[in-house]
Amino acid sequence: xxxxxxxxxxxxxxxxxxxxxxxxxxxxxxxxxxxxxxxxxxxxxxxxxxxxxxxxxxxxxxxxxxxxxxxxxxxxxxxxxxxxxxxxxxxxxxxxxxxxxxxxxxxxxxxxxxxxxxxxxxxxxxxxxxxxxxxxxxxxxxxxxxxxxxxxxxxxxxxxxxxxxxxxxxxxxxxxxxxxxxxxxxxxxxxxxxxxxxxxxxxxxxxxxxxxxxxxxxxxxxxxxxxxxxxxxxxxxxxxxxxxxxxxxxxxxxxxxxxxxxxxxxxxxxxxxxxxxxxxxxxxxxxxxxxxxxxxxxxxxxxxxxxxxxxxxxxxxxxxxxxxxxxxxxxxxxxxxxxxxxxxxxxxxxxxxxxxxxxxxxxxxxxxxxxxxxxxxxxxxxxxxxxxxxxxxxxxxxxxxxxxxxxxxxxxxxxxxxxxxxxxxxxxxxxxxxxxxxxxxxxxxxxxxxxxxxxxxxxxxxxxxxxxxxxxxxxxx
Numbered sequence: 001x002x003x004x005x006x007x008x009x010x011x012x013x014x015x016x017x018x019x020x021x022x023x024x025x026x027x028x029x030x031x032x033x034x035x036x037x038x039x040x041x042x043x044x045x046x047x048x049x050x051x052x053x054x055x056x057x058x059x060x061x062x063x064x065x066x067x068x069x070x071x072x073x074x075x076x077x078x079x080x081x082x083x084x085x086x087x088x089x090x091x092x093x094x095x096x097x098x099x100x101x102x103x104x105x106x107x108x109x110x111x112x113x114x115x116x117x118x119x120x121x122x123x124x125x126x127x128x129x130x131x132x133x134x135x136x137x138x139x140x141x142x143x144x145x146x147x148x149x150x151x152x153x154x155x156x157x158x159x160x161x162x163x164x165x166x167x168x169x170x171x172x173x174x175x176x177x178x179x180x181x182x183x184x185x186x187x188x189x190x191x192x193x194x195x196x197x198x199x200x201x202x203x204x205x206x207x208x209x210x211x212x213x214x215x216x217x218x219x220x221x222x223x224x225x226x227x228x229x230x231x232x233x234x235x236x237x238x239x240x241x242x243x244x245x246x247x248x249x250x251x252x253x254x255x256x257x258x259x260x261x262x263x264x265x266x267x268x269x270x271x272x273x274x275x276x277x278x279x280x281x282x283x284x285x286x287x288x289x290x291x292x293x294x295x296x297x298x299x300x301x302x303x304x305x306x307x308x309x310x311x312x313x314x315x316x317x318x319x320x321x322x323x324x325x326x327x328x329x330x331x332x333x334x335x336x337x338x339x340x341x342x343x344x345x346x347x348x349x350x351x352x353x354x355x356x357x358x359x360x361x362x363x364x365x366x367x368x369x370x371x372x373x374x375x376x377x378x379x380x381x382x383x384x385x386x387x388x389x390x391x392x393x394x395x396x397x398x399x400x401x402x403x404x405x406x407x408x409x410x411x412x413x414x415x416x417x418x419x420x421x422x423x424x425x426x427x428x429x430x431x432x433x434x435x436x437x438x439x440x441x442x443x444x445x446x447x448x449x450x451x452x453x454x455x456x457x458x459x460x461x462x463x464x465x466x467x468x469x470x471x472x473x474x475x476x477x
Contacts (some may be wrong), residue, residue, distance in 0.1 A: 004159060011076070011152070011336050012316075013234045017184035017242060020233060023307065025225040028251050029170065031119055032219030032305040034297045037259055039278040040212035041325050046195050046263040047202040049214030052219075059220040060252065061415045064448035065386040065405050067244030070227040072393055072400040073474065074236035077102065077318025078227040079382045084322070085474070086385040086391035091289075099452045100445070101381045102319045104374045107444065108221070109312035110345050114352035117141045123298040126290075132301055134357040140305065141349050148342050150307045151335040154312050155281065162303040168433040169296045170254050177261030180284045187285065193264040203268075211431055214422050221375045222304070223251065225311045225383075232336075233319025241403050312345035323459070361442070373441035376419055383416045389474075396474045418437045437462050 020451055041048040066079065074083045084098035128136070148155050156348075176185070183190035195201060202209065216335035226243045230236035262276040265283050274277035277296075281289035317338040319325035329340045393401055405412060426438040 001132075004177050006434060007253055009444065010226050011232050011332070011338075012152040013232055014151065014424060015156045015229055015233045015239075020195065020226055020229060020239045020245050022160045022163040022167075023156070023229050024246065025250055026159055026166060026222075026303050026307065028220050028223045029166045029300060030165070030219065030222065031116070031297055032216075033258065033278050034293065034300060035275070036215070036219055037262065038273045040215055041259070041263055041266075041268050041276060042273050043204070044208040044212040045199060045203040045268045047209045048212055048263060048268075050202075050209050051216055052259050053252070054210075054213040055216040055220060056255055056410060057254045058217075058418055059223065061406075062382055063223050063244050063413055065412060066224055066227050066382055066416070067240055067403045068387055068405050069382075069389060070230055070244075071237045071402045074230050074240065075323065076231040077315065078230070079224070079378065079385065080105070080315065082385040082389060083381050085469070086388040095373075095456075096449075096452055097381060098322065099319075099324045099455075100379055100448055102315055102324060103448050103451070105378050105443070106315045106319070106345070107448075108371050108374045108378070109315070110307040110348040112308040112348040113141070113305060113312065114307060115366055116156050116301050117349050117353060118356055120298060120301045120305065123294055123301060125292045132357075134353050136453055137353045137356065141353065144302070144305045144309055145346055146374070147306065147372070148313065149337060149339055151337060155306060156229075156299050159303060159310075160308055163305070164226060164298050165299045166296065167250075167254075169257060169299075173280075174254075174257050176284060176286070177265065177280065182263070184311070185284065191264075191400065193228065194267045195230060195260075196265050198267055198269050198410040210425065211434065213334065214429070215436060217376060218257075218424065220251070222307060226309055228314050229309055231314070237402055244403065245439075275414040282360060284289050309345060310341060313342040314410075316341040316345060324455070330421060357465060370445070371441065373423065373438055375376060376423060377441070377445060380416065380419045380423075383412055383419065385414050387416070392474055393446045 029280075037048065037052070040051050046053055069082050070078060073082070073085070080098055080102035081415045083101040084094045087094040087097055117418050118133070120140045121133040124136045125131065125133055147158055147400045179185045180188045181190070181192065223244075227240055230240050233239045258277075262273075262280050265280045266272050266276060272282075275293075276289050278293045281293060286292070316325055316329055320327055320330040320341070329344055330338065333339045368377045387404065387409060390401075390405065390412075423438070426434045429438075
C-alpha cells in the first residue's frame with residue numbers, strides 16, 4: 001500500500017524550479033549528442049536528422065505520459081511506484097513489475113556512472129596525456145560522490161550551472177552554424193552544403209535511418225530524472241508540469257537543430273564526421289575548436305555523472321522503502337541525503353575503473369553491452385502504467401490530472417507499439433552491436449527476474465506465507 005507522500009520521506013525539499021528545468025534539459029544532453037551523433041550520421045547520411053527526430057518524438061511522448069502521472073501522483077520513486085500502482089488489483093504482478101522497473105532503472109544509471117567516469121578520463125587525457133586514465137576516473141568519481149553526499153541543493157546547483165553551460169554552448173553552435181549556412185560569416189556563402197550532395201539526403205535508404213533511431217534512444221535518456229527529483233521540491237506537481245513542458249521543444253531543437261547544422265557543414269562520408277562538432281567548428285574557422293569542444297563535452301560528461309549518481313541513489317532509496325532492496329540503504333544524513341544509497345550506487349563504477357586499469361579497451365564494450373536496452377524496458381513500463389492509471393484517475397479523482405497526455409489513449413498505444421517494434425528490430429538487427437546489446441539486456445532482465453523470485457521466497461519463508469497489498473485509492477496517494 002502507498003501511504004507515504006513526498007512530505008514524510010525524510011528527504012529535503014531544496015530543489016527549486018530553476019534546478020528542475022535544467023535537470024530536465026541537462027539530463028538528455030550528454031556526450032551522446034556531441035560524439036555518438038557522428039556514428040549515426042556516418043551510417044544514415046544527412047538523414048540522421050530523421051533518426052533523431054523519430055527518437056526524439058518518441059521520448060517526447062514518454063515525457064508527456066510521465067509528466068501526467070508525476071504531476072497527478074507525486075511520489076518518491078516515480079515510475080517505480082506507478083508500475084506498482086497500475087497493477088495493484090493484481091498484487092503479484094504489481095510487486096514484480098515494481099521490482100523490475102526500479103532495479104532496471106537503477107542498474108542502467110550505475111552503468112552510466114561508470115561509463116561517464118571513464119569517458120571523462122579520456123577527455124582530460126586530451127590535456128594531460130601522461131596521467132593514467134584510471135586515476136583521473138577515480139578523481140572524477142570521488143569528486144561527484146562527495147558533491148552528492150553533501151546535500152541535494154549542492155547537486156541541484158552543480159547541475160544547474162553545468163547544464164546551463166551545455167545549453168549555452170549548443171545555442172551558440174546553432175547560431176554560428178546558421179550564420180555560416182546563410183553566408184553571414186567571413187569566407188562563407190549561402191548554401192546547404194552537404195545536405196543533399198554525396199549520394200543525396202538519404203544515401204542508404206530507410207534502413208540506416210531506422211537503425212540510427214534505435215541507437216539514438218539511449219542519447220535521450222535522462223529527462224525522466226526530473227520526476228524523481230520532484231520528491232525533493234516544495235511543490236512537485238507544479239515543478240514537474242513546468243519542467244516536462246520545457247524539455248519537449250528544447251530537446252528536439254537542440255538535437256535535430258545541431259544535427260542539421262553538422263550534416264550541412266561536414267560531409268557525412270568523410271572521416272571528419274567521427275568528431276562532428278569539432279569538425280563543424282573547424283570548417284567554420286573557429287579557433288581552438290578541438291579545445292573548446294573537449295571542454296564542453298567534459299562538462300556534459302560531468303553533468304551526466306552527477307545526474308546518474310543522483311538518479312541511481314534515489315531509485316535505490318525508493319526500493320528500500322518497499323522492501324525491494326536492503327533496508328540498511330535507507331539511512332539519511334542530517335542533510336536529508338541517502339548516503340548509503342549513494343555509496344552503494346558507486347560500487348559498479350569502482351569495479352569498472354579497476355577493469356579499465358587492467359584493459360581500457362575491454363571495459364567499454366563490457367559496460368555498454370551489460371545495460372543495453374534496459375531504459376527501453378523502463379519506458380515501456382511507463383507507457384503501460386500510464387495507460388492503466390489514467391483511466392483510474394479519471395474515475396477516482398479527475399481533478400488531480402493537471403498535465404494530460406495528448407490524444408489519449410491512441411498516442412499511448414502508438415508509443416507502446418513503437419517501442420515493441422524497436423525492441424524487435426534490435427533483436428534481429430544486422431548491426432552486431434545493437435543485436436548484442438539487446439541480448440545482453442534481455443539477459444539482465446532474466447537475472448533480475450530470478451533475483452525477484454529469490455527475494456520473494458525468502459520473504460515468504462520469514463513471514464509464513466506471501467502477503468498481498470490491498471488496492472489503493474489514488475486520491476489517498
